Amino acid sequence: MNDKNAVVLLSGGLDSSTTAAIARDSGYLLNCLTFDYGQRHAHELNSARAVAAYLNAGKHLTLKIELDKIGGSALTDNIKVPKNRDAAGIERCIPITYVPARNTIFLSYALAYAEVSGAEHIFIGINSVDYSGYPDCRPEYIRAFEQMASLALKKTVEGTMSVKIHTPLIEMTKAEIIKKGVELGMDFSLTYSCYDPSPEGLACGRCDSCMLRLKGFEEAGFKDPLKYRD
Amino acid sequence: MNDKNAVVLLSGGLDSSTTAAIARDSGYLLNCLTFDYGQRHAHELNSARAVAAYLNAGKHLTLKIELDKIGGSALTDNIKVPKNRDAAGIERCIPITYVPARNTIFLSYALAYAEVSGAEHIFIGINSVDYSGYPDCRPEYIRAFEQMASLALKKTVEGTMSVKIHTPLIEMTKAEIIKKGVELGMDFSLTYSCYDPSPEGLACGRCDSCMLRLKGFEEAGFKDPLKYRD
Numbered sequence: 467m468n469d470k471n472a473v474v475l476l477s478g479g480l481d482s483s484t485t486a487a488i489a490r491d492s493g494y495l496l497n498c499l500t501f502d503y504g505q506r507h508a509h510e511l512n513s514a515r516a517v518a519a520y521l522n523a524g525k526h527l528t529l530k531i532e533l534d535k536i537g538g539s540a541l542t543d544n545i546k547v548p549k550n551r552d553a554a555g556i557e558r559c560i561p562i563t564y565v566p567a568r569n570t571i572f573l574s575y576a577l578a579y580a581e582v583s584g585a586e587h588i589f590i591g592i593n594s595v596d597y598s599g600y601p602d603c604r605p606e607y608i609r610a611f612e613q614m615a616s617l618a619l620k621k622t623v624e625g626t627m628s629v630k631i632h633t634p635l636i637e638m639t640k641a642e643i644i645k646k647g648v649e650l651g652m653d654f655s656l657t658y659s660c661y662d663p664s665p666e667g668l669a670c671g672r673c674d675s676c677m678l679r680l681k682g683f684e685e686a687g688f689k690d691p692l693k694y695r696d
Numbered sequence: 697m698n699d700k701n702a703v704v705l706l707s708g709g710l711d712s713s714t715t716a717a718i719a720r721d722s723g724y725l726l727n728c729l730t731f732d733y734g735q736r737h738a739h740e741l742n743s744a745r746a747v748a749a750y751l752n753a754g755k756h757l758t759l760k761i762e763l764d765k766i767g768g769s770a771l772t773d774n775i776k777v778p779k780n781r782d783a784a785g786i787e788r789c790i791p792i793t794y795v796p797a798r799n800t801i802f803l804s805y806a807l808a809y810a811e812v813s814g815a816e817h818i819f820i821g822i823n824s825v826d827y828s829g830y831p832d833c834r835p836e837y838i839r840a841f842e843q844m845a846s847l848a849l850k851k852t853v854e855g856t857m858s859v860k861i862h863t864p865l866i867e868m869t870k871a872e873i874i875k876k877g878v879e880l881g882m883d884f885s886l887t888y889s890c891y892d893p894s895p896e897g898l899a900c901g902r903c904d905s906c907m908l909r910l911k912g913f914e915e916a917g918f919k920d921p922l923k924y925r926d
Contacts, residue, residue, distance in 0.1 A: 529762045536757070536808050567808035570848045574804040578766050578797035601853040610844040617840050618800050623831040 471585040472632075473497045473576045474523075478513030479659040480679055481635055484647040485591035486521050488634045491650050496523035497583050499576055503533040503565075509667035513658035520656055525583070529575060533565060549662075549672040569602035573611055577629065581619050586627055593635040593643070608633055640682025648688060655691035668695040702817040702862075703727045703810045704753075705802055708743030709889040710909055711865055714877040715821035716751050718864045721880050726753035727813045729806055733763040733795075739897035743888035750886055755813070759805060763795060779892075779902040799832035803841055807859065811849045816857055823865040823873070838863055870912025878918060885921035898925040 472494035474486045490496055500514040511528065518526040569592065576588045592603040601607060608631050621627035635643050647654060659679050660669035669676050671694040683690040702724035704716045720726060730744040741758065748756040799822065806818045822833040831837060838861050851857035865873050877884060889909050890899035899906050901924040913920040 527765060529765055531761060532759045533808070535759055536805070536812055565808075566811040566850070567804055567848055570807055570844070571801070571804040574797055574801040575766070577800055578763070578795075581796040582766055601850055602848045604847070607844070607847040610840075610847050614800070614837070614840040614844045617834070617837040618797060618832045620796070620831055 470587075471495050471497065471583060472587040472589055473499055473580045473583060473585045474589040475572055475576055475591070476500050476514050476518060476526075477591075478510040478515075478517055478657060479591075479675075480640075480647070480654060480657045480682075481591035481593065481643060483513075483517045483591075483654075483657045484643050484650075484652055485589050485634055486517060486523070487647055487650040487652045489587075489589045489632070490521050494587060494589075496521060496525075497579065497585055498523045498526040499572075499579055500526065500528045501531050501572060501575070502528055503531045509660075509663055510658050512667075513656055516656040520653055527579065531571065531575075533568070533571070536566065549670070550677070567602070569600075569607075570611070573615075573631070577615055577618065580629060581621055581627070584627070587630050587632060589632045589634070591635050592633055593638055595637065595639050603636075605633070605636060608636075639685070640678050641685035644682050644686040644688060648686070653691075658692070664695050668693055670695055701725050701727065701813060701815040702819055703729055703806045703813060703815045704819040705806055705821065706730050706744050706748060706756075707821075708740040708745075708747055708887060709821075709905075710870075710877070710884060710887045710912075711821035711823065711873060713743075713747045713821075713884075713887045714873050714880075714882055715819050715864055716747060716753070717877055717880040717882045719817075719819045719862070720751050724817060724819075726751060726755075727809060727815055728753045728756040729802075729809050730756065730758045731761050731802060731805070732758055733761045739890075739893055740888050742897075743886055746886040750883055757809065761801065761805075763798070763801070766796065779900070780907070797832070799830075799837075800841070803845075803861070807845055807848065810859060811851055811857070814857070817860050817862060819862045819864070821865050822863055823868055825867065825869050833866075835863070835866060838866075869915070870908050871915035874912050874916040874918060878916070883921075888922070894925050898923055900925055 470493055472489050474489050474496050476482045476486055476498040486496060498518040500511065502511055580588055594603050612629065612631050615629045616622050622629060659675040661673040661675050662670045669692055680690060700723055702719050704719050704726050706712045706716050706728040716726060728748040730741060732741055810818055824833050842859060842861050845859045846852050852859060889905045891903040891905050892900045899922055910920060
């Protein structure tokens with residue numbers, strides 16, 4: 467057991483990359499965990515690899531998971547991704563890009579990886595400000611997951627390990643996340659967030675994720691180093 | 697939403713097959729969910745298919761999950777499976793066949809499948825008698841998972857759905873499980889439990905899982921219809 471060992475859920479997007487940078491800056495050894503879940507933006511996987519390397523992660527595990535077979539979301543089904551919605555429109559309803567139980571599945575794998583790695587800390591880049599519609603992005607959900615985790619593992623039940631889930635972005639706006647990342651020297655040109663990229667991997671600039679990202683950079687007073695399609 | 701719609705975790709083993717038979721007998725429509733997790737006994741997958749068909753399941757989804765990449769267990773690693781341990785020996789310690797966070801991962805997928813299927817009921821064939829060493833086979837773990845689930849899904853948070861996890865075997869001995877299955881007309885020749893089968897899929901008769909199964913049949917006063925290697 468190394469009390470500075472952490473599992474970091476890393477999608478390669480802006481939020482998870484900033485989360486990884488925060489964990490690194492706090493002195494944690496990073497065991498990054500990325501999911502290849504039949505999402506349409508597989509370019510994120512390359513971003514995840516680049517970010518893990520940039521932050522000098524000790525390990526980086528990528529797991530295929532077949533969320534697409536379960537369905538129920540625009541990210542894995544063939545539903546049209548909504549475009550050009552403003553932030554208010556995005557926040558009004560639970561987005562159709564919601565994937566059922568996604569964070570629960572992600573955190574469950576992180577828990578397995580944590581026990582095997584002897585990591586007592588799990589970092590996840592959720593936030594309840596820009597994604598208020600996602601039930602599994604709220605602090606009360608995270609506390610309930612931690613409570614369940616304390617009863618789920620051999621080592622937690624034996625009392626040789628506890629599991630703490632860190633959500634450093636949970637109260638931050640997109641602009642604050644970007645400012646934090648810039649402050650920590652994160653190279654945001656490596657990160658990727660688009661729900662509907664071109665075949666070459668260029669971001670669309672118009673899906674919910676791109677709109678929130680661009681608005682965040684504007685509010686933070688920085689230029690987004692990412693290349694966009696339009 | 698159909699209040700008699702259920703997701704049943706079905707490995708093709710004796711316990712999960714009896715659980716599915718109980719759910720069916722209680723009038724539930726079965727949405728079976730099976731995992732192909734790099735386990736060495738892939739013959740279980742054929743058993744799962746046969747059992748789902750035998751019980752007239754409405755749907756049967758098999759998902760590949762890469763638990764073997766996480767490791768930490770004899771079921772997915774190349775650690776030698778212990779043989780010829782008696783029941784007391786099996787119960788004395790947490791078996792090395794323990795897979796970290798396995799039930800948490802399984803139940804998380806079941807939660808996603810439940811929301812997509814409109815199923816408010818999840819059946820899992822865990823029991824805390826023969827597998828007292830597994831932390832995620834205990835009632836307090838299940839209650840904590842339900843509590844987390846109530847905060848995790850769009851439909852549970854909206855209040856249009858609740859999730860109940862059923863563990864009908866949790867207080868039963870292996871012999872009681874077998875008696876129950878026989879009473880419900882379950883065909884146990886379709887089921888499969890061996891941790892270390894021959895290449896043709898014959899059970900070894902000596903691993904923990906076979907030993908518990910054979911002891912259970914003996915105590916229940918029935919002959920195991922399964923063909924064994926030795």
